[in-house]
Amino acid sequence: MLHRQKSAPAPPGPLAAPPANLAIEPPLPAPDPRDYLLRLYVAGATPQSMRAILDARKLCEDHLGQRCQLEVIDIYQNPALARDEQIVAVPTLVRHQPKPIRRLVGDLSNPERILKGLDLAAHFSRD
Amino acid sequence: MTKRTPRSAATPPSDPPLRKSPVGIRGLDEILQGGLPTGRSTLVCGGAGSGKTLMATEFLVRGAREFGEPGVMMTFEETSEDLAQNVASLQFAIPELIAAKRMVVDHVHIQRDETVETGEYSLEGLFVRLGHAIDSVGAKRVALDSLEVLFASLADAAVLRAELRRLFQWLKGKGVMAIVTAERGDGKLTRQGIEEYVSDCVLLLDNRVADQLVTRRLRVVKYRGSGHGIDEYPFLIGERGFSVYPITSAALIHAAPVARIASGIPRLDQMLGGQGFYQGSSVLVSGNAGTGKTSIAAHLMRATCERGQRCLAFLFEESSAQMVRNIRSIGIDLEPWVERGLLRFHSSRPTMYGLEAHLDAIHREVEEFEPSVVVIDPITNLDSGGLRAEATSLLTRLIDFFKSRQITTLFTSLTHGTADAETSEAYISSIMDTWLLVRNVETGGERNRVLYVLKSRGMAHSNQVREFVIGKDGIELVDVYVGSGGVLTGAARVAQEAREAREADIADQQRHRMSMEMDHRLILLRAKSEALRLDIEIAERERESFNLSNAASREEELATRGRMAHARHADHWTDDAAGEETRTAASWNSSSTASSIEGV
Numbered sequence: 116m117l118h119r120q121k122s123a124p125a126p127p128g129p130l131a132a133p134p135a136n137l138a139i140e141p142p143l144p145a146p147d148p149r150d151y152l153l154r155l156y157v158a159g160a161t162p163q164s165m166r167a168i169l170d171a172r173k174l175c176e177d178h179l180g181q182r183c184q185l186e187v188i189d190i191y192q193n194p195a196l197a198r199d200e201q202i203v204a205v206p207t208l209v210r211h212q213p214k215p216i217r218r219l220v221g222d223l224s225n226p227e228r229i230l231k232g233l234d235l236a237a238h239f240s241r242d
Numbered sequence: 243m244t245k246r247t248p249r250s251a252a253t254p255p256s257d258p259p260l261r262k263s264p265v266g267i268r269g270l271d272e273i274l275q276g277g278l279p280t281g282r283s284t285l286v287c288g289g290a291g292s293g294k295t296l297m298a299t300e301f302l303v304r305g306a307r308e309f310g311e312p313g314v315m316m317t318f319e320e321t322s323e324d325l326a327q328n329v330a331s332l333q334f335a336i337p338e339l340i341a342a343k344r345m346v347v348d349h350v351h352i353q354r355d356e357t358v359e360t361g362e363y364s365l366e367g368l369f370v371r372l373g374h375a376i377d378s379v380g381a382k383r384v385a386l387d388s389l390e391v392l393f394a395s396l397a398d399a400a401v402l403r404a405e406l407r408r409l410f411q412w413l414k415g416k417g418v419m420a421i422v423t424a425e426r427g428d429g430k431l432t433r434q435g436i437e438e439y440v441s442d443c444v445l446l447l448d449n450r451v452a453d454q455l456v457t458r459r460l461r462v463v464k465y466r467g468s469g470h471g472i473d474e475y476p477f478l479i480g481e482r483g484f485s486v487y488p489i490t491s492a493a494l495i496h497a498a499p500v501a502r503i504a505s506g507i508p509r510l511d512q513m514l515g516g517q518g519f520y521q522g523s524s525v526l527v528s529g530n531a532g533t534g535k536t537s538i539a540a541h542l543m544r545a546t547c548e549r550g551q552r553c554l555a556f557l558f559e560e561s562s563a564q565m566v567r568n569i570r571s572i573g574i575d576l577e578p579w580v581e582r583g584l585l586r587f588h589s590s591r592p593t594m595y596g597l598e599a600h601l602d603a604i605h606r607e608v609e610e611f612e613p614s615v616v617v618i619d620p621i622t623n624l625d626s627g628g629l630r631a632e633a634t635s636l637l638t639r640l641i642d643f644f645k646s647r648q649i650t651t652l653f654t655s656l657t658h659g660t661a662d663a664e665t666s667e668a669y670i671s672s673i674m675d676t677w678l679l680v681r682n683v684e685t686g687g688e689r690n691r692v693l694y695v696l697k698s699r700g701m702a703h704s705n706q707v708r709e710f711v712i713g714k715d716g717i718e719l720v721d722v723y724v725g726s727g728g729v730l731t732g733a734a735r736v737a738q739e740a741r742e743a744r745e746a747d748i749a750d751q752q753r754h755r756m757s758m759e760m761d762h763r764l765i766l767l768r769a770k771s772e773a774l775r776l777d778i779e780i781a782e783r784e785r786e787s788f789n790l791s792n793a794a795s796r797e798e799e800l801a802t803r804g805r806m807a808h809a810r811h812a813d814h815w816t817d818d819a820a821g822e823e824t825r826t827a828a829s830w831n832s833s834s835t836a837s838s839i840e841g842v
Contacts, residue, residue: 158366194374202367221361
């Protein structure tokens with residue numbers, strides 16, 4: 116069930132389709148607290164989107180390393196997903212794992228606020 | 243800037259200054275003179291429970307069902323399931339519309355406790371969702387209910403405002419007709435000032451409770467580039483959704499049929515210019531308790547059914563079984579007509595629902611049964627407890643509804659004891675065409691009923707009071723006696739009838755005697771005059787014979803004298819002297835005749 120893979124550097128522009136059945140995520144039996152599933156929702160290849168994607172990647176590489184899985188979703192390509200995931204504002208960064216879900220709305224230029232918002236500091240302190 | 247036409251000026255619907263699309267809500271399109279602006283956004287604001295969501299929903303459902311315009315509902319408050327459930331009682335069948343790809347419901351929900359704002363953002367997600375929903379069904383209509391929830395979910399008001407402005411521009415660009423709802427704010431139209439962005443058309447819904455009666459009102463606050471009704475219009479939320487009470491009432495444009503219908507009481511028809519009520523007119527029968535108002539109504543019901551027309555009666559005092567039984571006691575059997583489907587009763591307690599619900603029930607029944615005559619017995623109970631002005635304005639619209647369908651309506655109205663009926667009902671009577679007043683007159687230890695026609699527009703009607711007698715064979719109208727002691731009815735009238743008959747008898751005899759006396763005198767005079775005439779004749783004859791004999795003796799005398807003179811040889815005797823003598827005798831004769839005539 117766990118996909119441990121480093122987020123591939125995605126080219127700017129239209130992005131890949133998301134995994135199906137996002138809504139139905141079976142509860143994980145023993146989630147590794149060090150695994151992170153982050154999804155970044157952006158709207159098209161705008162400078163704002165590009166900046167958000169770069170910021171998110173940098174964040175993962177700098178602070179989460181191998182344990183972070185980052186998916187970038189372009190809602191222009193997947194409008195139905197925007198509805199299913201209740202996306203209103205962009206960019207939105209959603210922490211799907213660990214639970215509970217947290218949503219970060221707005222640009223990601225301030226890493227400290229992001230880490231605080233993702234509640235990652237607590238996890239780091241446990242390391 | 244579009245130049246706004248004067249709001250009171252009604253732009254003729256034939257020449258609209260901008261394109262409009264009908265909403266499909268009853269009455270609203272008339273007020274808006276054709277509908278909402280096509281391809282533009284309309285703001286609907288109002289307090290909690292004023293019907294904003296329902297209006298937005300009905301706008302979409304009617305669009306999808308009646309105008310072939312699919313719609314998108316973006317709801318910020320209720321989930322799709324809640325929405326479908328809330329309007330399920332209205333037979334809107336939203337799940338079916340969604341399944342048929344004629345409607346999309348997207349519930350936008352921002353989970354406040356799991357969301358953190360970390361920087362600048364745009365609402366592009368909302369645009370994408372809305373755009374996707376519009377494209378997926380080819381929507382022409384969009385409802386956003388209500389955008390203001392965003393202000394509670396997202397902190398950056400500056401971003402929200404900028405994005406809302408962009409959203410309305412974007413909607414306009416998409417060419418969809420949109421309804422945006424917003425909560426009413428203190429001293430302004432909406433709490434968040436949404437009216438700044440939606441400026442083409444603004445509707446205000448209001449929900450007031452006065453004397454335990456809820457009245458809903460709708461007002462068109464503005465409609466850029468179009469005329470519209472400017473008043474507050476009452477509206478109902480009934481079993482079939484919104485009904486705004488139609489503006490046609492203000493226009494007074496219904497046809498005026500000249501056909502007449504019989505009231506079922508021949509003498510009453512006589513009083514009404516000989517032919518009864520006008521078809522499509524409104525008739526008010528008012529009077530105190532027990533004056534026979536319902537009986538008059540029953541006659542009209544029977545007469546209608548006998549003509550083969552349908553009659554619908556709303557009873558607010560008795561059940562239909564009670565009605566049938568009670569009316570049978572005056573010799574009218576309504577049951578066969580009920581069985582044949584020509585007569586339908588709808589009875590309910592006035593206190594069972596509000597005025598709003600009653601009026602909605604009346605509308606629904608009338609539209610379903612399509613009667614030619616409607617009886618509402620009594621109308622008084624409907625407005626009891628409510629504000630008179632409110633009730634009147636709803637009743638006016640109700641009457642217009644009947645008139646527009648050419649339905650003759652008979653309302654009974656219960657007036658209270660001492661109050662002067664003519665003034666106490668002025669508020670309702672002005673909208674009636676014919677007003678019959680039934681009144682109790684108390685004389686000689688009994689109460690009797692009298693009826694008169696207070697007014698009847700467009701016909702020469704009787705100004706006479708009639709006694710109103712309810713017998714075993716229904717109502718009979720009889721003449722009353724008006725004398726120095728006032729109007730006589732009942733036993734007093736019967737006594738008066740007897741007295742008059744006796745007096746007439748005496749007068750007859752008197753006349754006969756007088757005529758005989760006069761004859762007698764004439765005969766007497768004529769006889770007298772005949773006797774006199776005979777006397778005259780006798781006298782004349784006597785006079786004649788006297789003259790003749792007189793003349794003869796005179797001649798004799800002259801002749802004798804002549805002979806004597808001749809015999810004596812008198813020298814003075816000449817022929818001349820003899821002639822003189824003769825003439826003198828003749829003149830004496832004639833004067834004596836004249837005097838004898840004078841002497842008679």
